[in-house]
Amino acid sequence: MASITFENVTKRFGDTVAVDDVSFEIRDNAFFCLFGPPLSGKSTILKLILGLEQPDEGEILIDGRPVSHVNPARRNVAMVFQNLALFPHMTALDNVCFPLVERRIAKEEIDAKVCDVSEKLHIGHILHKTPAQLSGGERQRVAIARALVRDPVAYLMDDPISALDARLREQTRVELRRIQQELGKTLVYVTHDQEEAMSVADMMAVFKDGKICQTGTPDTLYQRPNSTYVAGMLGAPAMNVLPMNMADMLGALAGPNGSKHFGVRPENLRITKGSDAMISEVEPLGGSTTVHITAGDVALTSTMLGQPQFEAGTQIGLAVNSGQTLFFDGAGNTLAAAQ
Amino acid sequence: MTDMTSNTPSRSQSQSAADEGAGREEKRLGFALTLPAQLLVLFIALFPILMQVYISLTDWSPLDGIPWYRAYELWIGLTNYVDLAGDPRFWSAIWRTLIVMLICVPVQFLLGLGLAILFVDEFPGRRAMYSTILVPMMVVPAVAGYMFFMLFQSGGPINGILSFLLGSSVQIAWLSDPDLALLGVIISDIWQWTPLMFLILLAGMLSVPQDQQMAAVLLGAGWWRRFFTIVLPRMKTIIVIAIAIRVIENFKVFDNFYIITGGGPGVATETISIYIYKVTQNDLIWGYVAAIALAILIVLSIVSGMAISRMRKG
Numbered sequence: 001m002a003s004i005t006f007e008n009v010t011k012r013f014g015d016t017v018a019v020d021d022v023s024f025e026i027r028d029n030a031f032f033c034l035f036g037p038p039l040s041g042k043s044t045i046l047k048l049i050l051g052l053e054q055p056d057e058g059e060i061l062i063d064g065r066p067v068s069h070v071n072p073a074r075r076n077v078a079m080v081f082q083n084l085a086l087f088p089h090m091t092a093l094d095n096v097c098f099p100l101v102e103r104r105i106a107k108e109e110i111d112a113k114v115c116d117v118s119e120k121l122h123i124g125h126i127l128h129k130t131p132a133q134l135s136g137g138e139r140q141r142v143a144i145a146r147a148l149v150r151d152p153v154a155y156l157m158d159d160p161i162s163a164l165d166a167r168l169r170e171q172t173r174v175e176l177r178r179i180q181q182e183l184g185k186t187l188v189y190v191t192h193d194q195e196e197a198m199s200v201a202d203m204m205a206v207f208k209d210g211k212i213c214q215t216g217t218p219d220t221l222y223q224r225p226n227s228t229y230v231a232g233m234l235g236a237p238a239m240n241v242l243p244m245n246m247a248d249m250l251g252a253l254a255g256p257n258g259s260k261h262f263g264v265r266p267e268n269l270r271i272t273k274g275s276d277a278m279i280s281e282v283e284p285l286g287g288s289t290t291v292h293i294t295a296g297d298v299a300l301t302s303t304m305l306g307q308p309q310f311e312a313g314t315q316i317g318l319a320v321n322s323g324q325t326l327f328f329d330g331a332g333n334t335l336a337a338a339q
Numbered sequence: 340m341t342d343m344t345s346n347t348p349s350r351s352q353s354q355s356a357a358d359e360g361a362g363r364e365e366k367r368l369g370f371a372l373t374l375p376a377q378l379l380v381l382f383i384a385l386f387p388i389l390m391q392v393y394i395s396l397t398d399w400s401p402l403d404g405i406p407w408y409r410a411y412e413l414w415i416g417l418t419n420y421v422d423l424a425g426d427p428r429f430w431s432a433i434w435r436t437l438i439v440m441l442i443c444v445p446v447q448f449l450l451g452l453g454l455a456i457l458f459v460d461e462f463p464g465r466r467a468m469y470s471t472i473l474v475p476m477m478v479v480p481a482v483a484g485y486m487f488f489m490l491f492q493s494g495g496p497i498n499g500i501l502s503f504l505l506g507s508s509v510q511i512a513w514l515s516d517p518d519l520a521l522l523g524v525i526i527s528d529i530w531q532w533t534p535l536m537f538l539i540l541l542a543g544m545l546s547v548p549q550d551q552q553m554a555a556v557l558l559g560a561g562w563w564r565r566f567f568t569i570v571l572p573r574m575k576t577i578i579v580i581a582i583a584i585r586v587i588e589n590f591k592v593f594d595n596f597y598i599i600t601g602g603g604p605g606v607a608t609e610t611i612s613i614y615i616y617k618v619t620q621n622d623l624i625w626g627y628v629a630a631i632a633l634a635i636l637i638v639l640s641i642v643s644g645m646a647i648s649r650m651r652k653g
C-alpha cells in the first residue's frame with residue numbers, strides 16, 4: 001500500500017521532453033488513470049515510477065520516501081506490460097511463480113500464494129497451459145496474477161487491455177475495478193480510451209505533450225474541465241465548442257468578461273422548433289441517438305435517449321439546458337464553471 | 340475449389356463437384372508440366388551421390404583407362420567398405436577430426452556466447468568493435484592458413500612474444516611437434532570461426548523481446564536467472580543451428596589445415612578431409628575415396644537430421 005508523489009519531475013530523451021515539470025500525488029489505494037493521446041508521456045511516467053528511467057529533474061516519492069536511489073527490483077512496484085510480456089516457454093503456473101522462486105520462499109508458502117491469487121483471478125483451471133494456449137482475457141489475468149503474487153505496494157498497468165476486443169475490454173475493466181477494490185492497493189493505469197478512464201478511475205490525470213492539464217475525479221473533469229483540451233478529450237461525441245456570437249441563438253447566458261467560446265455537451269443541446277439550424281445526419285445507436293447539425297458553417301452534435309424521429313434536412317431550432325454551459329477565453333482556458 | 344485464374348469449361352457450370360474434378364485434373368496437368376524440371380533438379384541433386392555410390396562399389400581409378408561408366412567391369416562389391424572399416428588411418432583421421440571438433444565447437448560457442456553477452460547492450464565504440472570482431476570470418480581460409488603458418492614458425496611472432504613475456508628465448512617447434520601441431524590448427528580454426536558463432540548468437544540474443552527481460556527484472560530476477568530462464572531457453576533453436584553449422588563445417592575443414600601443416604608432421608594433423616585429399620591425389624584409388632566420402636555424408640546427414648528434428652520440437 002503506497003502513495004506515489006511526483007515533485008516537478010522532468011524527463012528528457014535527447015531533444016524530446018517526454019515529461020515536463022510534472023507534479024501530482026496518487027493517494028494510497030487509488031485507482032489512478034493516466035489519460036492522454038499517444039506520445040504524451042504516459043508510459044514514461046510509469047517507467048519513472050518503476051525506476052527503469054531516472055528523472056532529469058525533480059523527485060519521485062513512494063510512501064513519502066524519495067526513490068531515486070532505490071533500484072527497480074527493490075521498489076516492489078509491479079508492472080503489467082501492454083503486451084503482457086508473459087514468458088511463452090513457461091506454463092501459466094511457472095509464469096505466476098516466477099517472482100516467488102527468486103526469493104527462495106518455502107514451497108508450501110508459494111503454493112498458498114499461488115492458490116490465493118488464482119482464486120482471486122479465476123485462473124486455477126488454466127495454470128497448466130502455456131500462454132499460447134490461452135485466450136486474450138485469460139492471458140491478461142495470468143499477467144496480473146504474476147504481478148500480484150509478489151504482494152507489491154502498488155501496481156502499474158500500461159494500456160493492458162487495448163489489445164482485447166470491445167466486449168472483452170468492457171468485461172475486463174469491470175473485473176479490474178473489482179480486483180483493485182478487493183486487493184485495496186494503489187493501481188496506476190494508463191489508457192488512451194476516455195470511456196475506459198472514466199469508468200474505472202477514482203482519480204485521473206489528463207496529459208498533453210508531457211504535461212498534466214488537469215487532475216481530478218472523472219466526474220470533476222467531465223463537469224468542470226479547465227480547458228477546451230480537457231473538455232474535448234472526455235465525452236463522446238465531443239463537447240460542442242462554439243463562438244460566443246452563437247450564444248444568443250441557443251439562449252445561453254452571456255459569459256464572463258473575456259469569453260471567446262462557450263461549450264455545451266451534446267446531451268445538453270436540445271432540438272426545438274425553429275429554423276436557425278438544419279439536421280445533417282441522424283445516427284441511431286439503439287439506446288440513444290446522435291444528431292449531427294449544421295448552423296451556418298458550424299457543425300454541432302446533440303445526443304438524446306431513445307430513437308426520436310428526425311430526418312436529415314429538417315430545419316430546427318436549438319436550445320441549451322440552463323446551467324450546463326462552460327466559457328473559455330481566447331487561449332482555451334475555462335473562465336467560469338457551469339452557471 | 341479451383342484457383343481464380345483457371346479457365347476450364349467446367350467452371351461455367353458452377354457445380355462444386357465439377358469444379359473439384361477440374362481442380363484435380365489441373366493439378367495433374369500442372370504436375371505433368373513441371374515433371375521434366377523436377378526430374379532435372381532431382382537428377383542434379385542426386386547424380387553425384389548416385390555416381391559415388393556406384394564408384395564406391397568398384398575398384399575404379401582414372402588411370403585404368405576405362406571410362407567411369409564402365410567401372411562395373413571392376414566391380415568389387417562392398418570390399419571398399421570392408422577395407423574402410425579396417426583402415427587404421429581412416430579411423431585415426433576420424434578420431435582427429437572429432438577431437439578438433441570437440442575442442443573447436445565448444446570453445447567457439449562459449450567465446451561467441453560471451454562476446455554476444457558483452458555486445459547485447461549499447462556501449463561507446465560498440466559498432467567499431469563489432470566490425471573488428473567479424474574480420475577473421477571474412478579472411479579467405481587459405482590466407483588465414485598462411486597467416487598462422489607464419490605466426491607459428493619457430494622464429495615467428497608467437498615464439499617472439501612468448502620470449503618477451505618470459506624473458507628468455509623460447510623456441511617451440513609448434514608445427515613440427517606432433518603433439519603441438521594439432522593445437523596450432525585448432526587455434527586457427529577458433530580464431531577464424533568464433534566470429535560466426537558470435538554473429539549468430541548475438542542475433543538470437545537480440546531477438547529475445549526486451550519487455551520480457553524487463554518484466555523479469557521487475558519481478559526480481561537477477562542477471563543469471565534472467566539469462567538462464569528467459570534468454571537461453573528462447574535461444575535454443577538458434578544455438579542448435581549455430582552448433583550444427585560448426586560441427587558440419589569442422590568435418591569438412593580443409594584449406595587452412597592443409598596450408599598450416601599439410602596434415603603433418605606425419606599424420607599428426609590429418610583430418611578426414613585431408614586424408615581424402617591425399618588418397619585422391621596420391622593414391623588415385625577413387626573407388627575407395629567414394630566410399631570414405633559416402634561414409635562421411637551419412638554421418639553428417641545424421642547430425643543435421645538430429646539438429647533439424649530438435650528445431651522442429653523447439
Ligand SMILES: Nc1ncnc2c1ncn2[C@@H]1O[C@H](COP(=O)(O)OP(=O)(O)OP(=O)(O)O)[C@@H](O)[C@H]1O
Nearest residue numbers: 013016017018037038039040041042043044045192
Ligand atoms: N527510450 C526513449 N528514447 C527516446 N525517446 C523516447 C523514449 N521513450 C519515450 N520517448 C519519447 O518520449 C515521448 C513520450 O513517450 P511515451 O512512450 O511516454 O508516450 P505515451 O504517452 O506512452 O504514448 P503511447 O500512448 O503511444 O504509448 C515521445 O515523444 C517518445 O518519442
Ligand SMILES: [Mg+2]
Nearest residue numbers: 042043044158
Ligand atoms: Mg505508452
